[in-house]
Amino acid sequence: MAAPRRDTRGIVDATELFAHVDFRRREPFPELSAALDQGRTRSPLRPYLEHYWLIDWDLARPYASHVVPHPSVNVVFQHFAGQEPFAEVAGVGLGLFTQKLAGRGRVCGIQFRPGGFRPFAPDRPVAAWTGRRVRFPDVWPDADPRAVLDPDDEDARVAALDAFLLSLGPRPDPQADLAAGLVDRIRTDRSIRRVADFARAEGVSVRLLQRLFAGYVGVGPKWVILRYRIHEALERAEGEGSVDWAALAADLGYADQAHLVRDFTSTVGVPPAVYAAGGR
Structure with a gap:
């Protein structure tokens, strides 16, 4: 395994x-x-x-x-x-x-x-x-x-x-498999940044995608995209050396560094630069 x-x-x-x-x-x-x-x-x-x-x-x-x-x-x-x-x-x-x-x-x-x-x-x-x-x-x-x-x-x-x-006798469910595959794509593909573009690429409407996520994931696709961005920023902040936050923001699909700082701070409780410097 x-x-x-x-x-x-x-x-x-x-x-x-x-x-x-x-x-x-x-x-x-x-x-x-x-x-x-x-x-x-x-x-x-x-x-x-x-x-x-x-x-x-x-x-x-x-x-x-x-x-x-x-x-x-x-x-x-x-x-x-x-x-x-x-x-x-x-x-x-x-x-x-x-x-x-x-x-x-x-x-x-x-x-x-x-x-x-x-x-x-x-x-x-x-x-x-x-x-x-x-x-x-x-x-x-x-x-x-x-x-x-x-x-x-x-x-x-x-x-x-x-x-x-x-x-508990889990019952195979193709919709569950579909939801898992879509979330895994979001987790691994940095180019997925907008729900509308993602839905279009998958050949479904935004409304259908949101309904699938509500039923099988528990949160919407936009929330998933943002959460995986924060996870990656958090992991980078844990690493050795300095982080170019402006470059990381662009790499993660943020419009600018300020948007990354806002999301990171509201989720983790401190700005990313402060966290990276040891200010947990």
Whole structure:
């Protein structure tokens, strides 16, 4: 299986996060019987998922992590010191997400591909989850967070996440596949800058594109374009050396540097130059 992506896009001050917590990304396991019978080395869950993400921490002092969310739904199993384990569906986050960590704890998360969550919850559009965090059992009453969180063995936790998702019986949906492919194009193709041009290139109307994104991604195509721009600017700001912000703004499709600075500041909380200089 291909390894999960290794970039830090969306993580604010990734170096600081990794210094405080043990953070890993994992793939789902292939179904062994199916893999042996059919020669498959990929899990049947893989088309729906970006990856699993696992975090453990044991902190002497509290620490706050910050993430600029992807256009993805997450299902998150969580155990914080002094609290009962719980799980929740986290719809696409519209703003900066901050999580305070203290003592000892563990999180096991599932990041779905944009479009990948709807087959697991087909009864409502993904936009209905956007900006919301809905705890179990309101979503799936029979799910047991401890089954995922209790094992100390990491492979056992991954297997428990697999079992949880497979128990939901995701139904293949061509519209979900279409939405995932369109979002992936936006993520990888910098030339996509305007929704109208993108819709025209795909041979659909803007209204149809917006309806598809509302139903299967949870946010509109314009929001996705802007969010991936900020992710790239954030990653560049984390890198070594100085950044030519005017050139980066042009490269990302902004009309000028001021527009990049405005979007970055409103999303991350500080201007890009201040962030790059260590002013987190």
